[in-house]
Amino acid sequence: MMAQNRVCACVEPLVNISPVSTSPLPSQRALFDIPDHIAYFNCAYMSPLLLTSVAAGIKGLQAKAAPWSITPPDFFSTVEKLRGVAASLFNATENDLAIIPSASYGLAVAAKNLLVKPGQHIVVLAEQYPSNFYVWKELAAQNGAHLHTVPRPANNDWTSAVVNAINAQTAIAALPHCHWTDGTLVDLAVVRRALDQVDGALVVDLTQSLGALTFDAQVIRPDFAVAAGYKWLLGPYSTGLLYIAPQHQQGVPLEFGPFSRLDAVKFSELVNYRDEFAPGARRFDVGEKANFALLPVLLNGLQQILSWEISRIEATLCRTTSAIAERAKELGLEVVEPHQRAGHFLGLRFPQGLPANIGERLAQHQIYVSIRGDSLRVTPYLYNTDRDIDRFLGTLQKILR
Numbered sequence: 509m510m511a512q513n514r515v516c517a518c519v520e521p522l523v524n525i526s527p528v529s530t531s532p533l534p535s536q537r538a539l540f541d542i543p544d545h546i547a548y549f550n551c552a553y554m555s556p557l558l559l560t561s562v563a564a565g566i567k568g569l570q571a572k573a574a575p576w577s578i579t580p581p582d583f584f585s586t587v588e589k590l591r592g593v594a595a596s597l598f599n600a601t602e603n604d605l606a607i608i609p610s611a612s613y614g615l616a617v618a619a620k621n622l623l624v625k626p627g628q629h630i631v632v633l634a635e636q637y638p639s640n641f642y643v644w645k646e647l648a649a650q651n652g653a654h655l656h657t658v659p660r661p662a663n664n665d666w667t668s669a670v671v672n673a674i675n676a677q678t679a680i681a682a683l684p685h686c687h688w689t690d691g692t693l694v695d696l697a698v699v700r701r702a703l704d705q706v707d708g709a710l711v712v713d714l715t716q717s718l719g720a721l722t723f724d725a726q727v728i729r730p731d732f733a734v735a736a737g738y739k740w741l742l743g744p745y746s747t748g749l750l751y752i753a754p755q756h757q758q759g760v761p762l763e764f765g766p767f768s769r770l771d772a773v774k775f776s777e778l779v780n781y782r783d784e785f786a787p788g789a790r791r792f793d794v795g796e797k798a799n800f801a802l803l804p805v806l807l808n809g810l811q812q813i814l815s816w817e818i819s820r821i822e823a824t825l826c827r828t829t830s831a832i833a834e835r836a837k838e839l840g841l842e843v844v845e846p847h848q849r850a851g852h853f854l855g856l857r858f859p860q861g862l863p864a865n866i867g868e869r870l871a872q873h874q875i876y877v878s879i880r881g882d883s884l885r886v887t888p889y890l891y892n893t894d895r896d897i898d899r900f901l902g903t904l905q906k907i908l909r
């Protein structure tokens with residue numbers, strides 16, 4: 509089964525649904541504070557912050573240093589702006605978005621609001637990120653259900669493997685858009701259609717894709733979709749986004765703080781308890797959502813991403829990973845076929861096994877990647893240069909000699 513065609517655009521021509529631009533972006537390194545000698549291919553671990561984001565964070569901290577300048581509407585203005593900007597990333601409305609501190613928080617909201625009956629199962633991928641695993645293990649155990657872990661397919665076709673795992677007993681499929689170890693794709697639209705046949709729910713963890721891989725909530729129709737903010741969304745740690753489909757927006761939140769209720773901006777009236785929640789997905793917002801230091805940082809990152817355009821980010825990163833993949837193959841390494849991986853991700857596998865301490869040895873040369881399972885994970889961003897690529901491949905060649 510073919511993965512979605514909006515991937516690795518430099519290799520697979522897009523079927524143009526709308527007039528999106530895939531022209532590559534020039535280097536954006538000057539927008540970050542990255543010394544020349546650092547070759548950072550580890551955006552999937554944690555993105556660096558834009559210089560403008562750091563400034564936005566400092567401004568937020570300074571506001572808290574002078575609390576007399578903070579008024580009740582300030583507790584909502586950045587949050588609501590962020591909600592609107594974030595909605596564009598999902599192709600959703602601002603009413604569909606909640607502000608959360610982590611992917612695990614959003615997944616806990618999803619688990620609290622989905623029904624699993626005894627004997628049913630929840631589908632996950634082998635070696636899926638723990639935040640999108642433990643919560644379902646727990647939910648299954650609480651309800652006499654079980655987890656169905658789809659083994660890694662030898663041909664990298666997760667989509668067929670997941671579809672084959674879906675049957676009348678499937679309550680939920682909790683999946684990523686691309687696997688966090690090597691970027692192998694799941695065609696979520698195909699999985700959604702398979703779940704429709706059995707009335708199953710779809711929960712997606714977009715932490716390793718949103719911002720770098722187009723996602724469309726209208727096409728994929730997830731019940732819940734989460735993304736931690738500190739990787740491809742260029743945000744700080746402890747921020748995240750949760751999309752909640754309209755049919756779940758009357759559900760039960762994890763917390764019952766004051767600011768999720770209607771008209772909470774009238775602080776003097778907070779003692780007059782209200783039963784009504786704020787509209788849409790707002791009831792699921794984390795407590796103290798008006799995080800004055802962190803939210804402006806995430807907001808600034810998202811605004812920059814939208815101004816670059818995700819389709820262009822996707823196409824640019826795909827070129828970078830493809831250039832690395834070609835040279836890695838010449839060194840005898842194995843890479844997933846371009847149409848089976850997300851354009852911004854590369855997992856390099858070594859036929860003889862991972863060289864000892866390869867991550868540390870590269871880091872000694874100021875080249876940063878991650879080891880995840882048996883994969884050397886290479887995740888570039890718009891700040892990477894040809895010089896970075898040359899240094900990485902040159903050093904790798906020396907290590908392999």
Ligand SMILES: Cc1ncc(COP(=O)(O)O)c(C=O)c1O
Binds near residue numbers: 609637640715
């Ligand atoms: C796929 C995926 N999901 C989620 C996370 C982060 O989860 P949390 O925000 O719960 O710490 C990561 C971090 O590496 C990840 O790779």
